[in-house]
Amino acid sequence: MKKNFDLVKQYANDIITGKKLANKEQIQGCQRFLDDLNNKDYDFKVKDAETVIAIIEKTFVHDQGEKLDGTPLQGEPFLLEPWQKFIIYNLLGFYKAGTKIRRYKEAFIFIPRKNGKTRFVAALSWALALLNRKSGSKIYIVGAALEQSLQSFNFILFNLGQLGEKDNFRILDNNQEHSITGDLGDGSIYIKALAANPDRQDSLNCNVGIADELHAYKSPKQYNIIKEAMKAYTNKLMIGITTAGDNMNSFCYNRLQYCMKILDKTVTDEEYYVFIACADKDEKGNVDYLNPIEHEKANPNYNITIRPEDILNSARQAQNDPQQRKDFFSKELNIYTAAMNAYFDIDVFRYSNTQSEKELKINPNWDLDKKLKYLASLKIKWTGGCDCSKLYDLSATALHGEYKDIDISITHAFFPITQAARKAEEDNIPLFGWKDDGWLTMCNTPTINYSDLINWFLYMKKLGFKISQVGYDRKFAEEFYTGMKKAGFSVVDEPQLYLNKSQGFKRIEKKSIDGKFYYLGSQAYEYCVKNVRAIDKTDDAIQYEKTEYKQRIDLFDADIFATVRLIKSKEKSQKANDWLKGGN
Template identity: 70%
Template sequence: MIVMEYAQSVVARKKLANKETIQSCQRFLDDLDNSEYDFRTKDAEFVIQIIETTFVHNQGERLDGSPLRGEPFILEPWQKFIIYNILGFFQKGTEIRRYKEVFIFLPRKNGKTRFVSALSWGLALLERRSGSTVYIVGAALKQAMQSFEFIKYNLAEMGELENFRVLDNNMEHSISGSLGDGSLFIQALAANPDAQDSLNCNIGIADELHAYKNPKQYNIIKEAMKAYTNKLMIGITTAGDDMNTFCYNRLKYCQKILDKTVTDEQYFVFIAKADEDENGDVDYTNPIEHEKANPNYGVTIRPEDMQNDAYQAQNDPQQRKDFLAKSLNIYTSAMRAYFNIDEFRSSDTQFDWTIEELAKMKIDWYGGADLSKLHDLTAAALYGQYNHEGKSIDIVITHAFFPVVMAHAKAEEDNIPLFGWQDDGVLTMSNTPTVHYTDIINWFIMMRKIGFKIKEVGFDRKFGREFFNGMKKARFRIVDQPQYFYKKSEGFRRIENKAKNGELYYLHNQAFEYSVQNVHAIEKTDDMIQYEKVEDKSRIDLFDAGVFASVRMLEALTSQESVSSWLNRD
């Protein structure tokens, strides 16, 4: 059996594959022995046979230059592996399939679009007795139309076009027909949630997930399947350059499934990408990584072209991000983003102190707050340093605040995972139209009560005199700290250097990571730096609060050193 050979060779390291593909294959082999499931090959074999006997290529060339147009569409082992997984597992003793949702993550030029098209056709025929309805949804209609046109082309090649009702105009792009013992309906759509509340389907294919602006574009299709038991939602995509997106968060979730840090038995995951080291770096000129990332390496991916593109990426930094994202399927930060978030994550994951443990440590804490927009995201921070195993570790504790009346709108409009942060305990929803300054004061009071020794808090009083005065009344030593870029530069550089040296800990706070990824910085003279948001809809408030707190700590330490020097002079 080709699929068994594929899975076993990947797990045995006889076939080059990345970490996540190995995990996926191991999951498949383990599940074959899982008593909770029956494994039946009938449906998978039906879909594969339909694809390989009815579909042909509409364009392309083999590696030797011979044309592929009109040649049978023969599936590769990794494609059959995906089909056997999503259609083969059933709940024990039932006709209910295990997998309801699928995530396929592939680099470009691995035959993704045509595979999706062929799979759509095969699934539509498989589920015809249920009156199968398949939606192929792209972030833009043009993306979905590529799959639609491939199906339409093959219907014409089969001589079956006249037996189906084909609508292909400005209003609708669909194929429908009766099949004797059932029917099918396939439609190409743009991901427009405002126009899709009445959708009803049993199979949804969300193409190019990285281009989806918000989760609702995906969820509206998923919600359209509630009337079906054996529904199937397939998300398929390539990496992008924006880590603050639904797609990137979905990728991280799926990696957790494969790592077994979360359990989701209804979600099938296939991730093909280059492997990264502990710092998030990729050996992108290495042909081994090229093959790991591309399951169609040597089929539709020409090794010599990959190597040439890799050398261009090495010699031209402007090409590097595109090569990493499109050819090796590595998510990169936005072009204007200043930080490499992997450096922060690498540093942070070395430590695992809890809030309760930190409160008991002998650390002097310095605070900062960013209250510039009280109707929007607001942040507070504590910053301290701790000697650990011969190193001085900087620790930044950040907390976000947001008005609950605006939360749903802003979460969707600006794609901010506010409710996820709330579930993580790093965001407080204010029960007022704006974030009230007392919420932030109460956070500092709470931190003091549980044991944090807060020496000083830095804040620019012109951005909130009520907060400034309220902190004084709460018996905090609060220092007026104007937001001059030359002052903030010192705190910025401190955080940057500590992250690069593996000496920064931020308690795995994803809201802080989100802010870090949205920082755009401009180098000034004398190593100064001026920073801002990457774009209007992004937020950097938690990072900003951390910078304020860092500056406060540095200025306090400088003052202490000056006093010590004066006392110890001859």
Template identity: 65%
Template sequence: MSLKDFTNHASVMNYVNEVAKGKKIAGKEIQQAAKRFKKDLKNKEYEFNPKDAEFVIGIIERTFVHDQGERIDGTPLRGTPFILEPWQKFIIYSLLGFYIKGTIIRRFKEAFIFLPRKNGKTRFVAALSWALALLERKSGSKIYIVGAALEQSLQSFNFINFNIKEMGEENTFRVLDNNQEHSISGDFGDGSLYIKALAANPDRQDSLNCNVGIADELHAYKTPKQYNIIKEAMKAYTNKLMVGITTAGDNMSSFCYQRLQYCKKILDDTVTDEAYFVFIAKADEDEKGEVDYTDPLQHEKANPNYGITIRPSDMKNDSLQAQNDPQQRKDFLSKSLNIYTSAMKAYFNIDEFKASDSKYDWTLEELAKFPIKWYGGADLAKLHDLTAAALYGRHITDDGVEVDIVITHAFFPIIMANKKADEDNIPLFGWKDDGVLTMTNTPTTNFAVIVNWFKEMKNKGFDIKLVGFDKKFGREFFYLMKKSGIKIVDQPQYFYKKSEGFRRIETKAKDGHFYYCHNQSFEYCVQNVRAIEKTDDMIQYEKVDGDGGSQRIDLFDAAVFGAVQMLEDIQMSAVASKWLNSN
């Protein structure tokens, strides 16, 4: 059978070609997904057969109808056939069409689908779950639809249940819909299906077993375990499929945001993950993460259903409201344009830091050879928690630009690392793999370990002039640093002093003259900073979620201490120079 004989092949290929060539308006990441599809068609490691994709599309369009909504002209949709759009067919063709050459093993085992609100995400998930359950019935298909809250997964469950009733098949399937369970099961002559709606509660889901998992609204998942517990439930199946589907959120420390960054790297070809399908629909951002959010072109790029379920006039009106009312802007960016935004309480735009950092690429070895005076800072944990050390300096480039550089390093007791990484969603083990965190073998981080880091940096060639530290927070550390031969001065944590270091870092980042060695742990801390403006341009800062929260700013704090010492030393040197010149 020729590919051209498949009913939906022409529609999918037309979509792919028009997106890849720029003839159809789509965001950067959708263009990358289309180009990846075309490249994979030529990959000799895979065979392309859309037979199962055609089955799934056919099941959806022939058995499902809309339960609510209106067409863009106001015509009611309830009861009309659930016809898939080309972008939805493209997703299904991608997920089910590629096989490892010479086998019946599908290439994709995992998917990340990132869509703004009102693009039919929930009902598409429901229809896909139903069709996949029928497709995999011979294997005794088990489908779990998992939301961060049960109410979310029930939206998909209720849509499937509605359609079973519309088909007149309520007696064919066993439907449990009560406070204890929400499931649909059925036996066929050649197999069976089981679809269940769940809340993402990993403490109650250790015995799950399924071949398809749908993790809905990933941005609301508080820990990676909520996702991974479903993924782990599939190990008994070869053609398993884990689908994460979500809209953007406002927590850049979350599992969902980190997964988004990983999937972008797949599309950029900086990470190779052949078993992961990625479809990211969002507006295009510039290098500082800014979006022209009033531009209809960006509205269309972000929304695959633009002009179908997304009304252009509504988008334009909402964008103008966002422009005139800053309180509306964050929600418009995240929900309508699918742009991850920092929580409103977060002070910094992390994209400004990333843009500045990306301008430079000096290694530690190169930095050690530069004629830089380095100033240290440290933020010590009270107990078994994150401890941070930093070196801060400034370098004049060949073209006369003054660049501030911070080198930070984190420390964490290994016996608490697993617990805290999971509870507080901190990527400690990733930082360890990157070489920017040391796991200590003691219940709390021994001060000698931090002292040794400063000594090692000095031995590598870093000219450490002095380290600032408030000795009331660690007199033993203060004593050990003095004993090591590294000059350390008492630096009380007065907010007006720290404000100077804070402002220095802020200004340098905004000007694009700040480099932090691509350290992701430093980025994590920066985006957790909440700041309060005081009189006379002073600023007081803390964690976004307060003293009792789970987020950390320790590495940023250590950098501020280093910046303060550098500024004070510059000022003292200037005063001394002026005195000498006057005498």
């Protein structure tokens, strides 16, 4: 039974050859599928995929909507589009060679709104429940808010009513629970809609979890509590399905970046299925958002549920009204944007980092230690900065130097290990990822150990960095100041005045826009940059702060101190040169 196999394979080939417009990640996903059809590690079986497609198309109908010509859709068969069949074939078709164990245990499906995501989730939940009934199937549809998961749940109820099957199931749909339970003779099903609340969900048990609107999840625990509920099943499946949001430090955004690495083959994760539909960016991170080609790339249901004239009109409104642009990017092109009050465009920094790395002749594949040793070998006069925290919070150190016309920022973070797990979860800070990548030191003390910060400067000095001065804020830093003086460093109190810090801010901003700013691609530094909110003052200065209370900008702050020291040092040298010239 291969009714849809040829269609799915043709869909993949059409994407790869360009016959059908698609973004880079869709092309990579289709190539992955075709490559794996010939991968000896996997057996490919169509039975389960065909069964699920047949269940959906023979038992489900539309509950609302219209075709492009205005014909009502209610009551019409719910027929799957090729991209939806492609996803189902991937999820259910691959098995570890010689076993009954499915390959994919987790999936990330990233599509813009109005592409039929919610109803596809509902239909898939229903079909997977019936497919796995002999294992005692339990399906959880989980939204960040209950209202979101109820949209899928209510679509299932609607179709049970259309089938005349409601009386054959135990249905609870009240303020306490929203569930469907059924004994089918050769197995059972249980489908439940709930909100992601990890404090109340420690005893969950399921074989399929669907995390809807993942961008609205506040913490990884909301997702992981569902994923951990599947340990009793071998052929489990955790699906995250979402549209882009505007928090580039969120769990969803970090998951998106991870999944892109899977498709780029810079990370290997054979049990993770990825489908990403969005507009393409150019090398500077810009999107040609007025171009219908990009509209079609981003929307799998273009010309089906997405009306070309509607999305083009939205694009023109976004052009004429910048307030509408972020929503248009995130909801209709599926491009993550910074929060409305964030000052910097992180893509500008990333482009600058890439360009500067080429000019500095640094191999991007070098590890952090090799990059540091190379930078230490260059003839650069470095200045330092430090942002000390009170008791237990993020502290940061920085070195800032100029090589030819490129500014180089090297930053490092510090956090007490006893508080790290709690703060990482509460404030959604990827502390342990930074530690693994070499951007953070966990202090083995209940509070910040300032000797760790001092030792970092000593280590950098030992590597060969010539550090002339270190700027710091005396608040919370008496112990740091004393230790640095004993270690032989020149330490300068850097007042927390926006007029003073504005100089460093403007220099970093200009250098990044000019493509002359290098920060070693530090994810920790990017995290802080994305959290900066700034206001242009009447005196042409910049006053900045973090966008939200739970976010951090400490590495950026430390770099500002170091940059101000660099500026002051250059001004002092220039005055000395001018004096010498005048004396002559």
